[in-house]
Amino acid sequence: MTAPLRLGIAGLGTVGTGVVRIIQDKADLLAARCGHRIEISAVSARSRAKDRGVDLSAYAWEDDPVALARRDDVDIFVELMGGSDGPAKAATEAALAAGKDVVTANKALLAHHGQALARAAEESGRTIRFEAAVAGGIPVVKALTEGLAGNGMTRIMGVMNGTCNYILTRMQSAGLPYEEVFAEADALGFLEADPELDVGGIDAGHKLALLAATAFGAQVDFDAVELQGIGEITIEDIHAAADMGYRIKLLGVAQMTDRGLEQRMSPCLVPASSPLGQLEGGTNMVVLEGDAVEQIVLRGPGAGEGPTASAVMGDVMDLARGIRTPIFGQPAATLEKRPAAASATPAPYYLRFSLLDKPGALAKVASTLGDAGISINRMRQYGHADSSAPVLIVTHKTARSDLKSAIEAMEELGVLVGNPVALRIEDV
Amino acid sequence: MTAPLRLGIAGLGTVGTGVVRIIQDKADLLAARCGHRIEISAVSARSRAKDRGVDLSAYAWEDDPVALARRDDVDIFVELMGGSDGPAKAATEAALAAGKDVVTANKALLAHHGQALARAAEESGRTIRFEAAVAGGIPVVKALTEGLAGNGMTRIMGVMNGTCNYILTRMQSAGLPYEEVFAEADALGFLEADPELDVGGIDAGHKLALLAATAFGAQVDFDAVELQGIGEITIEDIHAAADMGYRIKLLGVAQMTDRGLEQRMSPCLVPASSPLGQLEGGTNMVVLEGDAVEQIVLRGPGAGEGPTASAVMGDVMDLARGIRTPIFGQPAATLEKRPAAASATPAPYYLRFSLLDKPGALAKVASTLGDAGISINRMRQYGHADSSAPVLIVTHKTARSDLKSAIEAMEELGVLVGNPVALRIEDV
Numbered sequence: 001m002t003a004p005l006r007l008g009i010a011g012l013g014t015v016g017t018g019v020v021r022i023i024q025d026k027a028d029l030l031a032a033r034c035g036h037r038i039e040i041s042a043v044s045a046r047s048r049a050k051d052r053g054v055d056l057s058a059y060a061w062e063d064d065p066v067a068l069a070r071r072d073d074v075d076i077f078v079e080l081m082g083g084s085d086g087p088a089k090a091a092t093e094a095a096l097a098a099g100k101d102v103v104t105a106n107k108a109l110l111a112h113h114g115q116a117l118a119r120a121a122e123e124s125g126r127t128i129r130f131e132a133a134v135a136g137g138i139p140v141v142k143a144l145t146e147g148l149a150g151n152g153m154t155r156i157m158g159v160m161n162g163t164c165n166y167i168l169t170r171m172q173s174a175g176l177p178y179e180e181v182f183a184e185a186d187a188l189g190f191l192e193a194d195p196e197l198d199v200g201g202i203d204a205g206h207k208l209a210l211l212a213a214t215a216f217g218a219q220v221d222f223d224a225v226e227l228q229g230i231g232e233i234t235i236e237d238i239h240a241a242a243d244m245g246y247r248i249k250l251l252g253v254a255q256m257t258d259r260g261l262e263q264r265m266s267p268c269l270v271p272a273s274s275p276l277g278q279l280e281g282g283t284n285m286v287v288l289e290g291d292a293v294e295q296i297v298l299r300g301p302g303a304g305e306g307p308t309a310s311a312v313m314g315d316v317m318d319l320a321r322g323i324r325t326p327i328f329g330q331p332a333a334t335l336e337k338r339p340a341a342a343s344a345t346p347a348p349y350y351l352r353f354s355l356l357d358k359p360g361a362l363a364k365v366a367s368t369l370g371d372a373g374i375s376i377n378r379m380r381q382y383g384h385a386d387s388s389a390p391v392l393i394v395t396h397k398t399a400r401s402d403l404k405s406a407i408e409a410m411e412e413l414g415v416l417v418g419n420p421v422a423l424r425i426e427d428v
Numbered sequence: 429m430t431a432p433l434r435l436g437i438a439g440l441g442t443v444g445t446g447v448v449r450i451i452q453d454k455a456d457l458l459a460a461r462c463g464h465r466i467e468i469s470a471v472s473a474r475s476r477a478k479d480r481g482v483d484l485s486a487y488a489w490e491d492d493p494v495a496l497a498r499r500d501d502v503d504i505f506v507e508l509m510g511g512s513d514g515p516a517k518a519a520t521e522a523a524l525a526a527g528k529d530v531v532t533a534n535k536a537l538l539a540h541h542g543q544a545l546a547r548a549a550e551e552s553g554r555t556i557r558f559e560a561a562v563a564g565g566i567p568v569v570k571a572l573t574e575g576l577a578g579n580g581m582t583r584i585m586g587v588m589n590g591t592c593n594y595i596l597t598r599m600q601s602a603g604l605p606y607e608e609v610f611a612e613a614d615a616l617g618f619l620e621a622d623p624e625l626d627v628g629g630i631d632a633g634h635k636l637a638l639l640a641a642t643a644f645g646a647q648v649d650f651d652a653v654e655l656q657g658i659g660e661i662t663i664e665d666i667h668a669a670a671d672m673g674y675r676i677k678l679l680g681v682a683q684m685t686d687r688g689l690e691q692r693m694s695p696c697l698v699p700a701s702s703p704l705g706q707l708e709g710g711t712n713m714v715v716l717e718g719d720a721v722e723q724i725v726l727r728g729p730g731a732g733e734g735p736t737a738s739a740v741m742g743d744v745m746d747l748a749r750g751i752r753t754p755i756f757g758q759p760a761a762t763l764e765k766r767p768a769a770a771s772a773t774p775a776p777y778y779l780r781f782s783l784l785d786k787p788g789a790l791a792k793v794a795s796t797l798g799d800a801g802i803s804i805n806r807m808r809q810y811g812h813a814d815s816s817a818p819v820l821i822v823t824h825k826t827a828r829s830d831l832k833s834a835i836e837a838m839e840e841l842g843v844l845v846g847n848p849v850a851l852r853i854e855d856v
Contacts, residue, residue, distance in 0.1 A: 022578050022720055032645065032758045033577050131575070137721040139575025146574075146751070147559070147567025149461050150450050150741025217460065275727065278706065292450055293565040293728065293738035299703065300724040310721035313578025323574070323751045330460045 004037035005320045010065035011080030012045035018309030020054045034320035041073040069095035084108035103315040105132035111206035114220035118332035129315035134207045135284040137307025138300040145329040151290025153215040155255040161204035162282030162302035163190045164250040169280045200229035205265040212254035214328045224340035228266035247277040260341035269425040346397045353420035354388040361415040372406035388417040432465035433748045438493035439508030440473035446737030448482045462748035469501040497523035512536035531743040533560035539634035542648035546760035557743035562635045563712040565735025566728040573757040579718025581643040583683040589632035590710030590730035591618045592678040628657035633693040640682035642756045652768035656694035675705040688769035696854040774825045781848035782816040789843040800834035816845040
């Protein structure tokens with residue numbers, strides 16, 4: 001048994017408390033596995049007085065996370081504060097400069113500053129590990145950077161925001177409109193302080209950007225992620241999708257194409273019978289596709305004290321064992337600035353709109369689609385009580401730019417009520 | 429860029445050829461990721477003349493895998509021959525004694541000699557990695573030993589023999605009897621030379637023993653795995669299970685109980701709507717449950733050139749990066765000899781039997797079950813054309829020993845036709 005490994009933990013919310021609990025409860029098991037005692041030297045959080053249900057009396061307290069990060073008795077700085085800038089960034093930089101390794105759950109920080117931080121870490125001969133930043137308890141960063149290191153990755157997909165998946169599956173199971181389920185989720189404390197981080201797809205987009213960089217040897221480029229939230233999904237869309245054998249998921253997709261790196265986080269239709277389609281509630285799922293391994297699907301809790309603390313501890317244990325995989329799978333200097341794909345890979349689309357109930361309206365829309373080169377796979381017109389008729393169309397594979405032009409032309413026809421909704425149908 | 433890492437590959441079947449192909453096709457990508465060129469120094473196989481579709485001319489040839497394992501120009505011995513003893517064992521021992529690391533896909537070897545080989549490796553300061561031995565392309569050993577290293581594992585489950593899952597799902601989808609689908613699988617080349625390795629559950633049992641050792645800090649104990657094959661599963665069982673919302677899977681379960689370590693590989697009923705229930709064809713699935721992470725489900729191809737070579741390369745890349753996790757998650761000397769649980773955790777059971785078509789027969793069986801303390805959750809008697817009536821019973825949770833006694837008592841009644849079939853219903 002060699003010297004203990006000493007942590008400084010900044011942030012004692014749910015996850016931080018969970019990490020403290022594991023280290024206190026499993027000291028012997030952890031030491032047997034990694035050959036070192038894992039100890040906590042010091043902690044830092046917003047409120048010192050708050051009762052967190054764990055005994056912190058043996059640890060030094062720092063009000064300032066930057067001071068914590070620089071302490072001589074800290075080997076690993078564990079950053080669980082969150083936020084893309086401010087104290088999290090300052091403390092992470094201070095830790096690296098002081099020669100500490102960093103374990104973080106902070107997806108926003110890495111999505112915005114990942115490349116610079118990776119370089120800073122490598123210059124100090126240190127590393128940053130971020131398993132807890134992506135898909136909660138699922139060891140997906142490890143699977144991608146290490147387990148599948150013999151693969152050229154071809155595509156990654158994921159449902160990585162449990163709150164959005166909760167909202168979408170609850171709408172379906174309870175038959176409730178978006179606004180009502182959103183209010184429920186809020187009351188249950190599922191939403192971030194700024195709900196747009198969840199329902200706008202930003203949080204999931206951060207995670208996708210990190211996985212995409214790792215999978216494709218690219219510099220993290222969150223700004224290139226095409227973001228579309230779930231706020232426009234109606235209960236009618238949910239029902240119509242189900243009626244045609246699909247489910248609607250906030251799905252992240254990243255793939256290298258000859259047009260560049262495609263990164264999308266948007267509501268998509270997936271087959272109801274697929275693993276992604278069957279994913280209910282707050283559970284996360286990541287699909288990794290490589291040229292050798294074909295397809296690996298990983299599923300697990302996307303948040304919560306135990307699962308996220310499990311991910312943090314996986315990183316801590318790796319560092320204790322001397323495992324230092326390059327931060328995004330290869331040295332930061334070799335990560336390329338991949339151009340963003342100007343347009344998404346063609347796909348079938350789901351198109352919902354309401355038609356004025358007058359003769360010839362549908363024919364006009366159909367011929368507009370035909371003129372734009374978009375062919376129709378399936379169409380349904382539903383019975384209706386008012387003066388507008390709901391229509392659903394599933395197109396054959398089409399370029400999104402063609403679909404966009406067609407929708408603009410449809411809107412000129414004067415036969416639509418409201419705005420059409422177009423959702424991609426992803427081949428999963 | 430430091431010195432190249434040199435492999436000696438013994439065994440050039442599907443997997444060995446796949447490894448050669450990856451190393452030839454992805455030299456630059458692999459080097460960028462791990463910081464070393466990955467090279468092949470020498471290979472060995474049964475037939476030198478065979479055309480494998482890859483150019484082997486740059487590699488030295490050894491007829492004897494032991495000689496290959498000892499070569500000075502080999503850093504990692506890659507054992508892809510298979511077999512629990514004989515050349516695979518001799519060559520692995522020789523490699524470790526000569527100070528080489530070993531990467532293997534050989535579940536039989538490690539299931540029988542894992543503890544001794546782990547000790548031999550540690551005495552030489554080397555390691556053995558076996559990702560490819562369990563669940564094909566799924567990086568499950570890595571997830572368990574590294575990603576979830578902060579967890580006390582509570583249960584692991586898995587469908588880990590693709591051939592059995594192919595047979596069971598094909599019986600269901602095509603409505604064909606076992607014998608016919610078995611013959612199909614044989615014609616397709618899905619079966620091992622000794623089919624009992626597949627359909628008897630032995631191959632999957634080897635894998636379970638390796639995962640159980642890793643999960644529970646135990647010495648590998650394949651002899652303690654309760655094995656039951658799929659040969660007795662009839663198309664009637666498949667249909668009856670489906671009728672009650674279940675699927676039949678050859679399911680491995682390992683869990684620590686206060687009665688010892690339970691390891692079972694047997695046909696079980698699982699809910700049709702669960703991830704395990706929905707697993708079709710040759711795909712594998714492993715479920716890992718830990719006290720922090722709750723439940724992680726991993727799914728992927730269980731065999732084949734690309735997926736298994738991907739797992740081998742994951743291990744090679746880890747070694748190239750200096751990652752040397754203890755073989756079964758902690759040093760061999762600290763692995764405990766866990767006593768085998770004398771009896772399985774109580775569970776509901778599915779019970780199928782045929783009754784002589786005479787008054788009072790069902791009442792006799794029902795009271796026999798009642799006398800044994802087994803209560804009935806659901807019962808179905810099906811219509812029938814001949815003189816015996818098929819009956820299905822789902823029991824409430826019961827000890828298997830009680831069920832066994834009850835079945836023996838039922839057989840004394842003189843009202844049964846043929847042997848009753850009892851299958852466990854696993855809570856997944």
